[in-house]
Amino acid sequence: MDADSIKLISLSDELETSHNLLVAGFGALQEIDMGNTFYHLPHQLMASGFERVMKCYISLVHRGRTGAYPDQNAMKALGHDLTSLLDEICTSHFGGTSRPFVRSDHEFIRTDHVARECIRILSLFGRFGRYYNLDIVAGSGKNPVDPAAEWKELETEAVDPIPYSSSTEKMQRDYYPRVNAYLIAKMERVVRAIAMQFTIGDHQDPDGLLGKLAHWYANFRNLNDSELGETDYRRSVHILRQADDRWVERSDQEILASGWPTRVVTREEASFEWPFRCERVIVECRRTFFAIVNVGGFMFALNGAARSHLKVPDPHEAGVAILGKSIGPFIEMALKIGSPG
Secondary structure, three states: OOHHHHHHHHHHHHHHHHHHHHHHHHHHHHOOEOOEOOOHHHHHHHHHHHHHHHHHHHHHHHHHHHOOOOOHHHHHHHOOOHHHHHHHHHHHOOOOOOOHHHHHHHHHHHHOHHHHHHHHHHHHHHHHHOOHHHHHHHOOOOOOOOHHHHHHHHHHHHOOOHHHOOOHHHHHHHHHHHHHHHHHHHHHHHHHHHHHHHHHOOOOOOOOHHHHHHHHHHHHHOOOHHHOOOOOOOHHHHHHHHOHHHOOEOOHHHHHOOOOOEEEEEOOOOOOOOOEOOOEEEEEEEOOOEEEEEEOOEEEEOOHHHHHHHOOOOHHHHOOEOOOOOOHHHHHHHHHHHOOO
């Protein structure tokens, strides 16, 4: 096998690695809540994933223009600053902007404050913040960088926590999923903008290498604006879905004939943000305070009492409800129909 073929295989492997790191990082970020503040894991995964995909993309564009991949000096000169890498892509490696869609994404990654803050903080983590605590211990002469603290400030800036701060349940159930979904949507759009360049960037690519490797990021490239922030990347959800044969399944007829108070609700009639990945659900209440929702024929617990008593997952946990979209109105609905009065 010639050297160029080996390099192409290595680039393909690196793109796969970068994709898996970003997916795992977004999933780890979706796990962050009041009981899990281990930001180090998603930061490490996302920082590495972004650096790798940007360098792979720049390498492929360089190959198309010059006939050769960047050498060791050129690769080293790219550095590890994610903001600088993104700016390099925006100014020197971005094409296809005659298309309004591409031009819009290009403007977004150049100017969107929150997206660029995500990239900046991840860059700080990758370059300076990985050993924040050890730098404190060692008395580093430089001012230690705490990416987790900066990320928490960004969370507060992105989504105001005050409306959720009246109860721990609201913070846990609604605030953290909402802010994580918001930040992931921003980062997904950055990834999508890069992924689109593989196919419609109008780059010199005589050997079609960009097109050959585009499949690694097809899931990001195919995201519509309305889908940004709605993908559930959590590994725990995929594991739970594999065990769906142990979920409680009933037909609509069985649910409605159960004797418990029920109500059929559709997306069309809802006056609030619809959280489910289907158009119709059946809300149910048992023994006054066990709030249940039936989605696609499967039973899910809307509140902690139902989850504990009935041993069924909640809809966010199972991935049938979109993280960041509240199921609170359905809890209220279930408890209302189950109220004796």
